[in-house]
Amino acid sequence: MSIKPTYQELYATFTSLARQVNELEGLANQNQALIQENQGLIKENRGIIKQNQLLLKENRQLKDKLFTYENPKNSRNSSMPPSKDENHPKPNQSLRKSSDRKVGGQKGRKGKTLEMTAHPDEIIELVPDYCTSCGNALQDFSPQKEQSRQIVDIPPIKAVFKEYQTFSKICNCGCTSTADFPSGVNTSISYGxxxxxxxxxxxxxxxxxxxxxxxxxxxxxxxxxxxxxxxxxxxxxxxxxxxxxxxxxxxxxxxxxxxxxxxxxxxxxxxxxxxxxxxxxxxxxxxxxxxxxxxxxxxxxxxxxxxxxxxxxxxxxxxxxxxNHQSCLPHLQRRLNYLNLKYKSATWGLDFSKLLYDALELKKTLPFQNKEYTIERAKIIQKLQCLLEKPPDKTHKELFSFYKRMRRERQHLFTFLFLENVPADNxxxxxxxxxxxxxxxxxxxxxxxxxxxxxxxxxxxxxxxxxxxxxxxxxxxxxxxxxxxxxx
Known part of the structure; x- marks a missing residue:
């Protein structure tokens, strides 16, 4: 036998269901608000990320600009001429290495000085006429040569005017022959x-x-x-x-x-x-x-x-x-000097600088075609290959550009090591x-x-x-x- 729910029970159930529906609607609204808030945060986060990227780019540019002011390019770390140097370049930027030689003329150097000639154009004899002690006349005494001194000078320069005169002669046949002026004598007066x-x-x-x-x-x-x-x-x-x-x-x-x-x-x-x-x-x-x-x-x-x-x-x-082609190594060394200053944490530039220096020293120190020379040359080429296979960090923009240039010019860097008469510089x-x-x-x-x-x-x-x-x-x-x- 079923018992029908009373009115009160039905009302309580309905009220409970209505409360649950309201709670669900509130949760739905709250969820919708959270979704909108989340989307706003995502959009804001994207803006922050974009702004951060712009700030990072601006920071790199400002660092580059600051480096340029602190380390300006000059004739020692770039291809700029010395006349463009604003101030004296830093000593550590020179490609020249110190040596043990003293400053000035070196031992064995043949110097030049003003010398007397054995055949002077004019001789002036200075003979005393009287004794400087007693005053007696010395005209009857034979002079004895003591010293000679010479003065070299230029006489006043005077232009030489050369006049050409042509003449004519009449032959027995009645023909008149006149001499011609030489080549270059074309007007009444001209410069010689x-x-x-x-x-x-x-x-x-x-x-x-x-x-x-x-x-x-x-x-x-x-x-x-x-x-x-x-x-x-x-x-x-x-x-x-x-x-x-x-x-x-x-x-x-x-x-x-x-x-x-x-x-x-x-x-x-x-x-x-x-x-x-x-x-x-x-x-x-x-x-x-x-x-x-x-x-x-x-x-x-x-x-x-x-x-x-x-x-x-x-x-x-x-x-x-x-x-064949040969790139100028001092140009590359000066460029690397600048890049190594700018990217101090990068070792690639330092290694490449050492490679160029070793190549120049090899040509100076060992005879061409010597067996040891050939071995050292092969090591340099191998080192070049290794450096070109391991590029520098792409964030080091100018250094990476230099690296790409070296890849393009790799065949032209060490031609001078294979051809004896080819210099390494321009x-x-x-x-x-x-x-x-x-x-x-x-x-x-x-x-x-x-x-x-x-x-x-x-x-x-x-x-x-x-x-x-x-x-x-x-x-x-x-x-x-x-x-x-x-x-x-």
Whole structure:
């Protein structure tokens, strides 16, 4: 027999169920609020993470900037020229190692001093006329030579005016024959070959500005010459050097080892470039409007198929076709000096610096092709391979970029260890191109492109003369004297 629930029991049950429903709704609302709160926290957390990443990036940038201020690049830890150094560079940045030698001239060095000549141009005899003790006359006594002293001096320089006069003669046949003026005597008066050579010497060897050159000719040589006249003489002399300039270019191209470099130059307030390709006996310099590879292909379209090209790693040189390439190790060492200062915790840069130093020392200390030399060379190549297989930390951005560059240039780093006449540095090319910087500091910019090319052409000839041990002024006067024919 079933017992029906009473009204009170049903009401209590309903009330209990309603309470549970309310509790469930409250929990659902609370859960929804917690979900929304959680989503807000997730969104806030993502913002914090993003902000943290930005702060970390900013921190690295500020550290790099602070390092740049504390350790500025200079001529000792980068490829910057010494003229750009703001202050004296730190001593520990030099690539030169200390030695046991004392400062000054070394033992066995042959010095030069002012010496008396055995054949003086003028002799002045100083003979006493009376006795300094008793006052008696000494004219009847024979003098005895005691000492000789000489003074070397330059007499006042006076221009020599050479006049050419032509005459005519009448033959029995009635024909009148008139003599011709020699080559170069084209006007009623003109400057001779010695002045022409001297202008080129002052311009491209002593780097005198036109105004100061004009003053020298007026004050020292008593010759009046205008700045326009100097410019004309330089143009004329430059034309005479063209055959020699072309010969230098051809011989450089056919050389077994060639150094290359380039530097900026101001021409009419615009930045242009001077390029050089040189050997121990030859220097070829040219002016260009750009620093691109088209300059190389313009002057050497076939590249250097039989040569080893030594350079500082600038892309146009690196892409030049050549039998071999050699990167300049001092450039790399200076770069590593800077990177090792910046990333002190990284050992890769230190190891690579030591590898380059060991390679340079090997070439200096052991005879080429010696058995021990060959063994040590193999160790250096093996060490290079190991370093390139273990890259530095990618967070060391500039060091990692240097590492990638070394991977690209790995075949060009130690060419000098395999070829005896190949240098490990590009110093000779830098010396060949440095003269334009000296010229600009003394004389300022070139006003026209023709003037820049004239300087490059004349300086190429002068540098080649110097490298071959000849007298610059004599050779320039000889070039000015003769009209050369183009040699193919």
């Amino acid at each position: 070959e010695n002045i022409e050579g001297l202008v080129a010497y002052f311009h491209a060897r002593q780097f005198l500005p036109f105004a100061r050159m004009q003053e020298v000719f007026n004050a020292v040589f008593n010759i009046h010459i205008s700045e326009g006249g100097i410019h004309c003489l330089l143009n004329r002399f430059s034309d005479k050097t063209k055959p020699i300039y072309e010969i230098i270019k051809q011989r450089v191209c056919n050389s077994t080892v060639i150094g290359a470099d380039e530097t900026g130059v101001k021409v009419n307030r615009s930045k242009h470039w001077f390029w050089t390709w040189q050997t121990p006996n030859l220097t070829y310099i040219t002016h260009s409007r750009n620093r691109k590879g088209e300059t190389v292909t313009t002057h050497f379209p076939n590249g250097f198929p039989n040569s080893t090209l030594v350079h500082d790693g600038w892309k146009p040189h690196l892409n030049t076709f050549a039998k 110093n000779a090319s830098e010396r060949a191109i440095r003269n334009v910087k000296v010229k600009q500091k003394i004389s300022g910019q070139f006003k026209i492109e023709q003037a820049a090319q004239n300087f490059a052409q004349i300086r190429s000839v002068i540098d080649t003369i110097i490298k071959n041990g000849l007298n610059v002024l004599d050779e320039l006067a000889l070039i000015a004297k003769f009209e050369f024919q183009r040699v193919d």
